[in-house]
Amino acid sequence: MSYRKRRLKIGIVGCGAIGGGIARYVLKELKKDCQLTGLYDIEYEKVERLRRELGLGNVGKASLESLVQSCDLMIEAVNARSTRNIIRQALLKRKHVLAMSVGNLLKARDLYRLERDKRCRLLIPSGAVAGIDAVKAAGLARIRQIKLTTRKPLSGFTGNPYLKEKGIDLARIKGETVLFEGGVASSVKFFPQNINVAATLALASGAGGRMTVRIMTSPEYRTNSHEVEVTGDSGRIVTRTENVVCPENPKTSYLAVLSAVQTLRQFCLGTCVGT
Ligand SMILES: NC(=O)c1ccc[n+]([C@@H]2O[C@H](COP(=O)([O-])OP(=O)(O)OC[C@H]3O[C@@H](n4cnc5c(N)ncnc54)[C@H](O)[C@@H]3O)[C@@H](O)[C@H]2O)c1
CATH class of the missing domain: 3.30.360.10 (Dihydrodipicolinate Reductase; domain 2)
Incomplete structure (x- = not known):
C-alpha cells in the first residue's frame, strides 16, 4: 500500500506583489507538499489575472469567508489597515496564518492569544531584513x-x-x-x-x-x-x-517574498535552520 501525505491547502488573500510571488512559487516548487486552493482580493480582476497566469481552475473566491473555508493555511498579503481582522477570521476557524503586514501586529495580543486557544500557528516571516x-x-x-x-x-x-x-x-x-x-x-x-x-x-x-x-x-x-x-x-x-525591489511594487522588496516562501517551506517540511 502506498502512503501519500495529504497536501497542505493554501489560501492567499491579497493577489499583489507578495501574494502573486508566493502563488507562483507554491505551484513551481512546493507542488508535492502544498496545493493552492483559494485566491481572494478586494479587486477581483487581480484574482482572475493571477488565476489565468497560473493556469488554475476554480480557485478564485468571492469572499474572505470562502477563502478561509478553502484552506488549511491562509497567507495574508494585503495592503490595508484591516489585516488584523482578516487574520482573526482565519484563526477563529482554526486555520494557520502566515502574515506579511507585520506593522499591524505590533499590538495584537488578542491574536496571539487566539492562536494559542485555537491551537494553530500565526507565522511571521523575517521579511526584508537580515539577522x-x-x-x-x-x-x-x-x-x-x-x-x-x-x-x-x-x-x-x-x-x-x-x-x-x-x-x-x-x-x-x-x-x-x-x-x-x-x-x-x-x-x-x-x-x-x-x-x-x-x-x-x-x-x-x-x-x-x-x-x-x-x-x-x-x-x-x-x-x-x-x-x-x-x-x-x-x-x-x-x-x-x-x-532588489519587486517589479510589481517598488515599496516591497523581493527578499520579503522569498522569506515568506521559506517560512512556508519550513512549515511544510519541518526544516528549521536559523529560526
Ligand atoms: N514583512 C515584510 O517585510 C514586508 C515587506 C514588504 C511588504 N510587506 C507588506 O505585505 C503586504 C502586501 O504587500 P504587497 O507588496 O504584496 O502589496 P500590493 O499592493 O502589491 O498587494 C496588496 C493586495 O492586497 C489587496 N487588498 C487590499 N485590501 C484588501 C482587502 N481588504 N481584502 C483583500 N485584498 C485586499 C490589493 O488589492 C492588492 O492586490 C503589505 O501590507 C506590505 O506592507 C511586508
Whole structure:
C-alpha cells in the first residue's frame, strides 16, 4: 500500500506583489507538499489575472469567508489597515496564518492569544531584513538599543499621506533626505507600506521601546536597504540588507517574498535552520 501525505491547502488573500510571488512559487516548487486552493482580493480582476497566469481552475473566491473555508493555511498579503481582522477570521476557524503586514501586529495580543486557544500557528516571516534569528536570541538577554535606518528610492514613497501632510514633495528632492526619525509605532503609522521591518525587529527583540527608526530617500537610491544595529548584554549586532525591489511594487522588496516562501517551506517540511 502506498502512503501519500495529504497536501497542505493554501489560501492567499491579497493577489499583489507578495501574494502573486508566493502563488507562483507554491505551484513551481512546493507542488508535492502544498496545493493552492483559494485566491481572494478586494479587486477581483487581480484574482482572475493571477488565476489565468497560473493556469488554475476554480480557485478564485468571492469572499474572505470562502477563502478561509478553502484552506488549511491562509497567507495574508494585503495592503490595508484591516489585516488584523482578516487574520482573526482565519484563526477563529482554526486555520494557520502566515502574515506579511507585520506593522499591524505590533499590538495584537488578542491574536496571539487566539492562536494559542485555537491551537494553530500565526507565522511571521523575517521579511526584508537580515539577522532576525540573532535579534530573537539577543532579546532573551537585555537589549539596550536598536537603531534601524531604512533607505528606499523615491518611487517607494509615492502617494504617502504623511509626506503630503508634511508638505514634502518627492519630485523636489535632489539629494539624500531624512523623511522620518522616531519610534517604531509612529514609523509604522506614517509609513505602513514601507516599514514592516521595524515592526518585525520590535516583535523579534521584545525591545521596540528602545528602538529608533530613520527613513531616508534619494534620487540616487536604487535598492531598498536596511541597516540595523543592536546593542545589549549579548554584544553588538550590525546588519545591512540591500534588497532588489519587486517589479510589481517598488515599496516591497523581493527578499520579503522569498522569506515568506521559506517560512512556508519550513512549515511544510519541518526544516528549521536559523529560526
Ligand atoms: N514583512 C515584510 O517585510 C514586508 C515587506 C514588504 C511588504 N510587506 C507588506 O505585505 C503586504 C502586501 O504587500 P504587497 O507588496 O504584496 O502589496 P500590493 O499592493 O502589491 O498587494 C496588496 C493586495 O492586497 C489587496 N487588498 C487590499 N485590501 C484588501 C482587502 N481588504 N481584502 C483583500 N485584498 C485586499 C490589493 O488589492 C492588492 O492586490 C503589505 O501590507 C506590505 O506592507 C511586508
